[in-house]
Amino acid sequence: MSFVPNQFDDVSIATIRTLAADVVAKANSGHPGAPMGMAAVAHVLFSRFINANPKNSQWFNRDRFVLSNGHGCALQYVLLHLLGYKLSLDDLKAFRQIDSKTPGHPEFHHTDGIEVTTGPLGQGISAAVGLAIAQAHLGATYNKDGFDLINNFTYVFAGDGCLMEGVASEAASLAGHLQLGNLIVVYDDNHISIDGDTNVAFTEDVPKRFEAYGWDVLHVDDGDTDLKSIYEAIAKARTTPTPTLIRLRTTIGYGSKQQGTHGVHGAPLKADDIQQLKTKFGLPADKTFYVPEDTYAAYKEVGVRGAELESKWNALLESYKSQYPTEHAELTRRISGKLPENWEKNLPVYTPADAAQASRKLSEIVLSKLVPAIPDLIGGSADLTGSNLTRVKGMVDFQHPSTELGTYAGTYIRYGVREHAMGAIANGLSAYGGIVPYVSTFLNFVSYAAGAVRLSALSGHPVIWVATHDSIGLGEDGPTHQPIETGAHFRALPNCAFWRPADGNETSAAYKWALTTKSTPSILSLSRQNLPNLEGSTIDNAVKGGYVVHEVEGEALTIVSSGSEVSIALEAASKLQAEGIKTRVVSIPCWLVFDQQPQEYRLSVLRSGAPILSLEALSTTGWQKYSHEQYGIDTFGASGPYLQVYEKFGITGTNIASVGKKVVDFYKKKGGDVVSPILKAF
Amino acid sequence: MSFVPNQFDDVSIATIRTLAADVVAKANSGHPGAPMGMAAVAHVLFSRFINANPKNSQWFNRDRFVLSNGHGCALQYVLLHLLGYKLSLDDLKAFRQIDSKTPGHPEFHHTDGIEVTTGPLGQGISAAVGLAIAQAHLGATYNKDGFDLINNFTYVFAGDGCLMEGVASEAASLAGHLQLGNLIVVYDDNHISIDGDTNVAFTEDVPKRFEAYGWDVLHVDDGDTDLKSIYEAIAKARTTPTPTLIRLRTTIGYGSKQQGTHGVHGAPLKADDIQQLKTKFGLPADKTFYVPEDTYAAYKEVGVRGAELESKWNALLESYKSQYPTEHAELTRRISGKLPENWEKNLPVYTPADAAQASRKLSEIVLSKLVPAIPDLIGGSADLTGSNLTRVKGMVDFQHPSTELGTYAGTYIRYGVREHAMGAIANGLSAYGGIVPYVSTFLNFVSYAAGAVRLSALSGHPVIWVATHDSIGLGEDGPTHQPIETGAHFRALPNCAFWRPADGNETSAAYKWALTTKSTPSILSLSRQNLPNLEGSTIDNAVKGGYVVHEVEGEALTIVSSGSEVSIALEAASKLQAEGIKTRVVSIPCWLVFDQQPQEYRLSVLRSGAPILSLEALSTTGWQKYSHEQYGIDTFGASGPYLQVYEKFGITGTNIASVGKKVVDFYKKKGGDVVSPILKAF
Ligand SMILES: [Ca+2]
Numbered sequence A, B: 001m002s003f004v005p006n007q008f009d010d011v012s013i014a015t016i017r018t019l020a021a022d023v024v025a026k027a028n029s030g031h032p033g034a035p036m037g038m039a040a041v042a043h044v045l046f047s048r049f050i051n052a053n054p055k056n057s058q059w060f061n062r063d064r065f066v067l068s069n070g071h072g073c074a075l076q077y078v079l080l081h082l083l084g085y086k087l088s089l090d091d092l093k094a095f096r097q098i099d100s101k102t103p104g105h106p107e108f109h110h111t112d113g114i115e116v117t118t119g120p121l122g123q124g125i126s127a128a129v130g131l132a133i134a135q136a137h138l139g140a141t142y143n144k145d146g147f148d149l150i151n152n153f154t155y156v157f158a159g160d161g162c163l164m165e166g167v168a169s170e171a172a173s174l175a176g177h178l179q180l181g182n183l184i185v186v187y188d189d190n191h192i193s194i195d196g197d198t199n200v201a202f203t204e205d206v207p208k209r210f211e212a213y214g215w216d217v218l219h220v221d222d223g224d225t226d227l228k229s230i231y232e233a234i235a236k237a238r239t240t241p242t243p244t245l246i247r248l249r250t251t252i253g254y255g256s257k258q259q260g261t262h263g264v265h266g267a268p269l270k271a272d273d274i275q276q277l278k279t280k281f282g283l284p285a286d287k288t289f290y291v292p293e294d295t296y297a298a299y300k301e302v303g304v305r306g307a308e309l310e311s312k313w314n315a316l317l318e319s320y321k322s323q324y325p326t327e328h329a330e331l332t333r334r335i336s337g338k339l340p341e342n343w344e345k346n347l348p349v350y351t352p353a354d355a356a357q358a359s360r361k362l363s364e365i366v367l368s369k370l371v372p373a374i375p376d377l378i379g380g381s382a383d384l385t386g387s388n389l390t391r392v393k394g395m396v397d398f399q400h401p402s403t404e405l406g407t408y409a410g411t412y413i414r415y416g417v418r419e420h421a422m423g424a425i426a427n428g429l430s431a432y433g434g435i436v437p438y439v440s441t442f443l444n445f446v447s448y449a450a451g452a453v454r455l456s457a458l459s460g461h462p463v464i465w466v467a468t469h470d471s472i473g474l475g476e477d478g479p480t481h482q483p484i485e486t487g488a489h490f491r492a493l494p495n496c497a498f499w500r501p502a503d504g505n506e507t508s509a510a511y512k513w514a515l516t517t518k519s520t521p522s523i524l525s526l527s528r529q530n531l532p533n534l535e536g537s538t539i540d541n542a543v544k545g546g547y548v549v550h551e552v553e554g555e556a557l558t559i560v561s562s563g564s565e566v567s568i569a570l571e572a573a574s575k576l577q578a579e580g581i582k583t584r585v586v587s588i589p590c591w592l593v594f595d596q597q598p599q600e601y602r603l604s605v606l607r608s609g610a611p612i613l614s615l616e617a618l619s620t621t622g623w624q625k626y627s628h629e630q631y632g633i634d635t636f637g638a639s640g641p642y643l644q645v646y647e648k649f650g651i652t653g654t655n656i657a658s659v660g661k662k663v664v665d666f667y668k669k670k671g672g673d674v675v676s677p678i679l680k681a682f
């Protein structure tokens, strides 16, 4: 293939540049520099390479485009509009306004044609590695001779900021290891970041670094105007067997009087600057939001080509159906987002007679049942497989076949010690479709991935974190590895289901909920130590997020707890009972889900009439919502055998019984009604 | 310099290996593989190079040693013991036991001779960059001709895990940019990580990557036994003008029957394996915790040399005193950890007549007063200097002089978009001594650095985070940039002071507290938008962490709030007052500090008698501790002009007044006493 210029190229690029300037100016907020600098490459990429149908942004085999430098989203919004996605000129005029389709950074699910949420630097390029893995995996799984059904590329635009972020380094190293030839990153090397020239902080040899990761690196020296070189670089990148970084030298804010300076990075251009810009590029200086007919015509053609591609693909899929009916049924089911019928019947059920086990082990048992039943599950761990217990029998590693360590059809990813990239990659796997990713590390190190977990929650990616060793119960590794604040952190994160199951049935319930939701990530907080199976726990109870695990009438005290401490609460209750103090026990494995239950139910669980004491081997922060009194750990933990650490922090049946007595006495002395803490004024 | 072997080398290395195996075996928990693999390099480094005095681990110009692969701490504990630090054989026998000096990972302040806390992977090597910057800076500032007072090296041991972590990539890139020739990292290239062979996930060309960062890379092919090559590599590394990575090929668990396999990584050796190990290395197979006299003798000599070095240095410092009395006074004051006399008199004080300003701007004003008065302050930003407002007039960048962008005597670090490394580097700057680091980014992106902030808190490094744009008040950038869960997260983190000042005096108070503490990091959560100066706020009030900002007697309602919402609470109170509903307003800028006040004071602030409503433009999680009812944002934010975003979420004087009325009515209907939420049973 070689570059064939057309009559619309210049006017299209001029339109992108001036429209982006107008969009930012109208909002009086935003980043014009990157859109203007990257207009040429954007035009070449979208007009010549990207296979997508603007009229159906969900076509499964579309090329994925990720604007990792999401602050430059005026560029992406302009392109989506020109291409004919559901984004009008009025939407562009509402840039960065309340409830518009064009928020300050691109958001998945919010705007037609946005593949993943970007803006927090490094997230886009890392999620793109997930998109690329998804293609490689589904292609290897479902493509057949003559049926190259899943063969899209993933294209990324990224700036200096993204490449400085550690999460992107992690993801790029893994992408190189996995030899993801379907991944093409255009690095906008404009020598400018917010603090000014990149010379102040970023002087490493980026191409050499990416070569060290096993990437190809191509160079385009004039990214502002040299369409031919841009074209040739992208064309070449599509043919190489490794991921490619195209280092594109551009001028930030190209065409502005301030081009090439930090002044055009994050502030609108002045009116006179925009006017001279339009004049310079042959567009009327006095018109705003002006799109020449030629530009619309050029992009309409691109859309027509995309629609044809989809039609052909649909026909291919039909023909696949007759030759490979089983694979077709499975693939289309996966694309639809439905899990296999009756998958949940595989969930193990327990009685108190079953042996005590660590909830990480209970999780492994669930996975050992579900992985064979749900091919959508793609697991992995950040180098803690043997501790997280996430690689179940029969799983094959996802590896490039040349390594002989696995294949692209494999469903277990060796993420290496790269928690943050793992979280971002999982977002990409989920966004691609047809895949339900679960990832794992110690609960304490989910915090390393906080930026990615936040975007899971904001974007509604139902990623599952298998987060083991979830308290002081990990014992000897000590306070550097013992989470304290982690529960409060992720419970406070909107749309994040932090599950802390107490036993086997609750572990099954957590998986049941996590796999049923289509729009919420789950963190399964799991113990290293053994937990008994509780009388009173059932999947149906636990899947409500909270329930009474031990009921008595006329109680003097309720203890509300989660995870590994529920059995300790039950032990305390039984000691109190022996002293004539009637004590109920409530288990709340997931706050988010419990809060979604009807108030009547919640009030029946956390009822008025007696004080409620919370118990958890984590920070007490937030438990005030469900209890009058709180017992937990508001300092760092300690290194030692786990039972001794529990003893040190007073989390034993004996001590909690004694604390419970204090609570009962205090409320007796206080007098008056004891009202449920969830009864609220508004 | 060339390597001169001595008669004690072999026995010393054998002792390290067998003692480490014994330590882990006795604990029946821990990691023998790395200590055994790195025994040779540890011995060469400590016996030939490290300048330190075991009898005074605080000698200022000591070489710093960081075991970044902190799970191998049996190695470090063994060395500290052999060298004569305050660590007995009994301490080694108490490895990983409750309250011992030898926890599962090395902890700063906890164990004599530990420079920074390590274990969470990537943190040690990144903190080491901070240690190296500190030396470069203090050397450039205080060294004079003939007085090379501050010239120590920083040595790091790191494994594959550390090098896979993004935080380490960020730190290494910056270290290369800054040309830190005083930094030497020994990379234990043993081809093993927890998931097995590093081939499964880590196949990048590490030396090439570090060369891309601007590091020298040296190779030692036999790190198990080739002491001469190890010696020569370290000797060479000390002479190069850039940071050096020594790639040392070792055999994990060298000497074990399972050497070179993942089996020796994280589990004790079996008894028979330890016996054959001792026999193989010429030590008695039947003795445990056996240290030959020759080994003690060899290390005693090392200690004597260290003590002599310190004596000489002390003499040099005395002579410096007479020639450079001003510098001497300042340097020794800084070493002592005391700030200049009366520094706090520079803190600005405000009255309500002063113009409304953003608290990020108020922070800049504080810094503009304090930076000239406190040379200990080393600032910086993760590429958001112009938004964080952290580089005040007169500051010079910390840069290698060859760049002509600054000097090593400069006090402002351009961190680049590397939040996590910035946090870890700040830990190293603080650990070195003589430096008070402040670092900055948007509050939302402090989460990227959660791993480092956690270690600040655990280690007690009084790092200051200038965390601006701290709510939906950042407006147009939208939900990807608007923190919601961040307050709950860092308030739940033990020993972390999360300050959210409401105005000028509270901002001064936050800095006053943050600079006075010696053992707690502070996060200053600051607004983008303007905030009025409040009647009733004073530094003395705010430094208590919470106080009554608007008092009335016989109130029907108290509103408790923080930061930018305090003035909205006051507006609501005034509207309620106009309707005859007496309303007090409490400001709690810092939970941690408020909780440290005497109960009597806290009860006077959050008194019984009327309901308390909390108001904050962040998650309500945790506010239940201080209030009966909570108003906040438990969903993600929105992109738009900030006043409209506040309106959308109902955080306006009018709406909060209406919510306040509901609260008052609810509690009137409910009847009975309204008791302060901080009155507790235990
Ligand atoms: Ca840039």
Ligand SMILES: [Ca+2]
Residues within 6 Å of the ligand: B159, B160, B161, B188, B189, B190, B191, B192, B193
């Ligand atoms: Ca290793």
